[in-house]
Amino acid sequence: xxxxxxxxxxxxxxxxxxxxxxxxxxxxxxxxxxxxxxxxxxxxxxxxxxxxxxxxxxxxxxxxxxxxxxxxxxxxxxxxxxxxxxxxxxxxxxxxxxxxxxxxxxxxxxxxxxxxxxxxxxxxxxxxxxxxxxxxxxxxxxxxxxxxxxxxxxxxxxxxxxxxxxxxxxxxxxxxxxxxxxxxxxxxxxxxxxxxxxxxxxxxxxxx
Ligand code: FES
Numbered sequence: 001x002x003x004x005x006x007x008x009x010x011x012x013x014x015x016x017x018x019x020x021x022x023x024x025x026x027x028x029x030x031x032x033x034x035x036x037x038x039x040x041x042x043x044x045x046x047x048x049x050x051x052x053x054x055x056x057x058x059x060x061x062x063x064x065x066x067x068x069x070x071x072x073x074x075x076x077x078x079x080x081x082x083x084x085x086x087x088x089x090x091x092x093x094x095x096x097x098x099x100x101x102x103x104x105x106x107x108x109x110x111x112x113x114x115x116x117x118x119x120x121x122x123x124x125x126x127x128x129x130x131x132x133x134x135x136x137x138x139x140x141x142x143x144x145x146x147x148x149x150x151x152x153x154x155x156x157x158x159x160x161x162x163x164x165x166x167x168x169x170x171x172x173x174x175x176x177x178x179x180x181x182x183x184x185x186x187x188x189x190x191x192x193x194x195x196x197x198x199x200x201x202x203x204x205x206x207x208x
Contacts, residue, residue, distance in 0.1 A: 059207055064127065065196035072143045074132060077200045081132035081140060082188060083160075084198065091145075091171050092125040094157055102174045104184055111135075112187035113203060121172040121187055129190050129200065130173040136181040139164035145171075160185070 060077045064084060067073055072085040096119060099105035107117045115123050122128045134141050141160035148154045152161060152168075160169040168176040173185030189203040201208050 057201070059199050059201035061193065062198045062200060063196060064198055069126075070145055072145075075200065077188065080188075082200050083128075083130050083132040083143065085128040085130075085143070085171065087120075087126055087128055087171055089126075091158060092120055095120060095170060095172055095174075098157070098170050098174070101176055102170065103177050103182075105174060107174070107184060109183045111184045113189050115203075116187040119172075121174065121184070123190070123192065127198070128172060129187060129198070131186040131188055133186070134162040134164065134167055134181055135175065135183045135185060136162065136165055136167050136179075141167070141169060141185070 141162040167179040167181035189208040
């Protein structure tokens with residue numbers, strides 16, 4: 001059985017290779033808000049398909065029933081880390097205030113399905129789904145929900161930070177100006193099976 005890990009990215013050393021190695025071993029990660037202890041979630045509730053179906057690129061069903069506001073979990077789909085974040089109502093509201101500092105605030109670049117080409121880049125405001133791969137050179141951005149941390153500056157209101165070359169994304173995966181990453185984070189095809197279950201890699205058009 002694969003290893004289970006719980007990571008607090010605020011405290012973690014920025015070792016990119018280590019993070020990727022952890023991911024590739026099949027770990028599921030759940031992180032909480034700033035200063036809040038990460039919550040351990042049963043590994044098998046997230047990791048539904050067998051290794052065989054994952055290897056074949058099949059859609060992945062994910063139970064998000066225990067994902068609390070401000071927490072993010074990571075699952076694997078087609079060998080890629082998929083970040084699933086349950087945003088707080090206030091963080092959704094604050095997205096609009098960031099537009100002026102973003103490279104593509106309206107998601108005009110084709111980095112998401114049509115149903116995610118909106119102000120919050122998702123099917124619903126609360127649940128954000130993205131491929132956890134930096135659009136610069138492919139590192140894994142860290143989830144940094146903490147506000148104004150010393151290393152990211154007073155204007156940081158929470159988002160994703162790539163430690164490789166300093167790219168910054170907001171909580172909708174929209175890239176900020178003046179960083180190396182050229183585009184917003186990719187949103188994979190997905191849909192809700194019900195209120196607590198997602199399927200990644202499949203939507204009304206069928207499998208990706
Ligand atoms: S790979 Fe993310 S900033 Fe370069």
